[in-house]
Amino acid sequence: MDTSNPAVFVNAELLRLHVGRRVRAVIQVMRSDGGGTVIGRSTDDQQIVVKGNPPGPLTTFVEVIGIADSNQSIRAEIWSKFGDTIDTYSYNRICLLANGDYKHLFI
Amino acid sequence: MFGSSQLDSFSGGGFMPSQSTQGGSDPSRTSAKSRDNPPLLPLTVKQISQAIQSSDDKSNFVVDGVDVNNVRLVGMAFKKSERVTDVSFVIDDGTGRIECTRWVNDAVDTKEMEEVSDGMYVRVHGHLKGFQGKTQLVIFAIRPITDYNEVATHFLECIYVHHCNRKPQIQSGLSVSTPGQTDVPAAVSAPSSAYNSSQFSGQLNIDGLKGIEKIVIDYLEQPSSLAQEKGIHRNEIAQQLKVPLEKIMEAIASLELEGLIYSTIDECHYKSTSA
Numbered sequence: 001m002d003t004s005n006p007a008v009f010v011n012a013e014l015l016r017l018h019v020g021r022r023v024r025a026v027i028q029v030m031r032s033d034g035g036g037t038v039i040g041r042s043t044d045d046q047q048i049v050v051k052g053n054p055p056g057p058l059t060t061f062v063e064v065i066g067i068a069d070s071n072q073s074i075r076a077e078i079w080s081k082f083g084d085t086i087d088t089y090s091y092n093r094i095c096l097l098a099n100g101d102y103k104h105l106f107i
Numbered sequence: 108m109f110g111s112s113q114l115d116s117f118s119g120g121g122f123m124p125s126q127s128t129q130g131g132s133d134p135s136r137t138s139a140k141s142r143d144n145p146p147l148l149p150l151t152v153k154q155i156s157q158a159i160q161s162s163d164d165k166s167n168f169v170v171d172g173v174d175v176n177n178v179r180l181v182g183m184a185f186k187k188s189e190r191v192t193d194v195s196f197v198i199d200d201g202t203g204r205i206e207c208t209r210w211v212n213d214a215v216d217t218k219e220m221e222e223v224s225d226g227m228y229v230r231v232h233g234h235l236k237g238f239q240g241k242t243q244l245v246i247f248a249i250r251p252i253t254d255y256n257e258v259a260t261h262f263l264e265c266i267y268v269h270h271c272n273r274k275p276q277i278q279s280g281l282s283v284s285t286p287g288q289t290d291v292p293a294a295v296s297a298p299s300s301a302y303n304s305s306q307f308s309g310q311l312n313i314d315g316l317k318g319i320e321k322i323v324i325d326y327l328e329q330p331s332s333l334a335q336e337k338g339i340h341r342n343e344i345a346q347q348l349k350v351p352l353e354k355i356m357e358a359i360a361s362l363e364l365e366g367l368i369y370s371t372i373d374e375c376h377y378k379s380t381s382a
Contacts, residue, residue: 063258106202
């Protein structure tokens with residue numbers, strides 16, 4: 001068992017608290033420039049830049065796991081296609097809970 | 108799918124008691140909640156990493172005061188490696204990584220494991236095992252996730268279950284108010300109503316103790332009571348709980364008979380056996 005390298009649930013607001021660390025975020029894909037950068041909307045309705053190489057065509061929603069690069073960008077290592085419909089409200093709540101009162105269950 | 112005997116033979120020569128006897132012979136009252144029917148607990152790897160291994164039995168874990176046997180995790184599968192009799196892999200749920208083993212007996216097991224590949228989001232049900240200082244999960248069901256709302260839902264459930272399991276502990280640790288009367292000030296302002304036999308009738312708690320017995324044992328199991336070497340005088344219990352002494356004595360006799368408390372320096376001082 002290894003809990004030394006967790007990926008924290010983040011939205012755009014929480015991303016800035018974890019720069020340099022491993023994070024996970026669900027984004028709604030807005031546009032992709034083809035050169036490995038995807039612009040997406042976070043679960044708290046802000047813009048996030050995801051750098052990396054997306055594996056083929058993406059679905060509307062994707063979860064990226066990677067290092068928080070800056071206040072607004074993530075260097076993605078793992079892309080998971082979350083399909084075309086997802087309850088972003090629930091995911092956003094998890095982000096808040098996992099960084100708040102129930103942080104000890106996550107990181 | 109897996110009989111307990113199969114799980115046990117895995118854990119080392121059949122020395123481990125089966126699941127049912129673990130629960131039945133466990134004298135610890137704190138872990139009584141899941142005694143008969145061990146539930147399937149949604150947990151995070153972080154929670155498992157912080158689980159307390161009960162000292163008497165190495166294969167048993169306690170999370171939030173509840174015995175943990177079977178758990179549910181949602182995360183990504185990695186490092187899948189197939190052998191003749193089993194498939195091993197790692198589940199990363201974002202809070203940590205845990206080693207998993209899936210024994211392959213039937214075609215069903217093989218088929219289920221074939222659907223899983225590295226980097227795939229899965230939901231697993233498994234039995235938590237501690238063996239030679241390592242914690243691992245013996246999986247008895249694994250499903251690839253198709254509706255990704257399950258990820259958020261799983262973690263919400265982890266939080267919910269954690270919250271529910273923490274709550275009773277806090278209450279029984281700090282509050283000595285009578286069942287049904289949660290706020291202490293009300294009990295203090297109306298001492299006569301603090302004891303009311305009809306209030307307790309039919310109120311059985313998980314251990315089958317009646318109202319007064321329950322509050323007496325709760326009182327004796329408070330840290331401050333346990334710290335008293337000579338135990339607590341029955342008059343003090345009666346005073347503190349605002350219950351007539353004769354009722355307290357009845358409860359004490361019954362609790363003593365059950366082996367939950369014992370008399371200390373004389374027949375008036377009692378202590379909980381759980382200390």
